[in-house]
Amino acid sequence: MNPWVRRVLTVVVPFFAPFFIAACDQNGNFVQEAGLEKLNRGVSSEADVRNAMGEPDTVWEKEDGERTLEYPKGPAGARTWMFYIGKDGKLSDYKQVLTEENFARIKVGMRKEEVRQMLGRPRTVVQFKRKNEEVWDWRYTQSDASQAFFNVHMDITSGLVTGTSVSQMYGH
Structure with a gap:
């Protein structure tokens, strides 16, 4: 050598x-994220998740007792983690939701609440009143490792999704 x-x-x-x-x-x-190595599906409790990850941005509660803890890593970050807590109080699963596969599940006609629960808190919300349009965006990492913004377009009046788009980030 x-x-x-x-x-x-x-x-x-x-x-x-x-x-x-x-x-x-x-x-x-x-x-993938600091704290994940301390957690085990089916074993860790909600308290374990909070100890490892901190306080969630939002807690989504279902009528059956299941809960989802949301951890957005934005606005500069490109990840949002969802931790799913079962009725038994144990961590059933967790995933990073800002993925192209998850974005493909956003469909025209969905309610904004459904989008919010699927993708977490958007990075920005901008209204275009003359178009009666509201656009939410999330920064994410594309499959080629470049950064982009996933945008969800909604009708302001109805709160329903009218379409989606991707904006490339330049200069990064």
């Missing part, structure tokens, strides 16, 4: 190694 490369590796690798280790769980798996 080239002596210069060896020298760089002996200086650079030890410096950056703690950062890579900190981003992994006990088994060496990459951690």
